[in-house]
Amino acid sequence: MxxxxxxxxxxxxxxxxxxxxxxxxxxxxxxxxxxxxxxxxxxxxxxxxxxxxxxxxxxxxxxxxxxxxxxxxxGRPTQREQDGNDLQRAVRDEMDNLSRLADGLADPRLLQAAAGLLAASRPLPVLGLRAAAPLAGYFGYFASKIHSEVRVLDHGGSLLAERLEQAAGCGASAVLAYALPRYPREMLDGLAEARRLGLAIVVITDSPVSPAAELADLTLVASVGSQLLFDMHTAPMALTMVLLQAISDVDPSTTQRRLEDFELSASRRHLFVE
The missing domain is CATH 1.10.10.10 (Winged helix-like DNA-binding domain superfamily/Winged helix DNA-binding domain)
Structure with missing residues (x-):
């Protein structure tokens, strides 16, 4: 692109x-x-x-x-774009996606604003459906170590609206949503419901003109690789970890305390072999 x-x-x-x-x-x-x-x-x-x-x-x-x-x-494709087979070009395209993501982080204010909204939400609902569900789960796994209550919403239907309503009723002030191609209609319906409930909406999506951007308060963009049979989510995954870092930096002392508590618990229960 x-x-x-x-x-x-x-x-x-x-x-x-x-x-x-x-x-x-x-x-x-x-x-x-x-x-x-x-x-x-x-x-x-x-x-x-x-x-x-x-x-x-x-x-x-x-x-x-x-x-x-x-x-x-x-213009014309560069020599690098012409060299190699289809698999190599697909990987190189992902490298370009990561480079664009890195360039966009030169000014971190948008990322920091998103992190502030998400860190303050208790609970924090995280929405990701279909292909985006694993990313929502990945974020939720690590976010739960530095945030007191994270709720991953990875199923659509009437239950999605119900869970958003429950989160808002319990004090949620913001929602993080992953909106990646192909954009599920249920995801857009969920964002519309979140807006109706008064939640601030932070979206991680592949394009500033994706359908979800119209419903978002803050839009974080990470391109998706589309050169193979199925999309590659390398840049959205990297952006997920960068966002987690930004959230941890909102309140470093609380982050440190929660991480130390987890390490003590993990050691007591022998969770890891190393």
């Missing part, structure tokens, strides 16, 4: 319809310069005039001007 194309989209506040177009533009940066307005509209499931209005919103005279700019931004 071309970083310059991503930046082009981020410069303008977009409507929900325009976000759908932007998502296709970001995810298909190399293909869009060769698509007609009608073809892009079909991919984004919007009307053709919406594509024209989208281009104008980005500051162009129309869609042809946007396509010319995209051709300049995308």
């Amino acid at each position: 071309n970083d310059a194309v991503r930046e082009l989209v981020l410069t303008t506040r977009l409507t929900p319809t325009q976000r759908r177009i932007a998502r296709e533009l970001v995810n298909r940066a190399e293909d869009v310069p060769h698509l007609s307005a009608a073809e892009l509209a079909e991919l984004a499931q919007v009307s053709q005039p919406s594509v024209t209005r989208f281009a104008i919103a980005l500051g162009f005279d129309g869609y042809p001007a946007l396509k010319r700019r995209l051709r300049d931004l995308v």
Whole structure:
């Protein structure tokens, strides 16, 4: 994915319809310069005039001007991108995803703001459905060592709304949600319910124009690798651990005390062989 194309989209506040177009533009940066307005509209499931209005919103005279700019931004693949087999290119793409994540952490204020919201929530619900469920569970496993009450919500349906309502009733003030492709409808329904309950929403997602970003108070972005049969979540996993570190830094003394208590308990119960 071309970083310059991503930046082009981020410069303008977009409507929900325009976000759908932007998502296709970001995810298909190399293909869009060769698509007609009608073809892009079909991919984004919007009307053709919406594509024209989208281009104008980005500051162009129309869609042809946007396509010319995209051709300049995308350019030709580098030698590194051309070398190697499909598996090597997939791994290298993940390396690029991690590099983008690292670059985005140069200014940690957004991450710190998210950590502050999550650290203060008692309990802390963590939402992740389908492919995102393991990431929610991974976060929950480690977060429970530094946070007094973490509730992993990894099943949808009516039970999800019920558990969010219970968490809010017990004092929750924020929710962390993982929103990764393909975005489950139940996840979006859960975020809408969290908003109705007055919870602050922190989302870890793959794109600033993902469907979940529209419902989030704070959006943390980590790209997903899409070169193989199934997506690779290397960058979202790295962002998970970075967020955990930021949460632990909100109240270092409490973090240290809880970790020491866990170590004493683990030693008493002989949990680990080393």
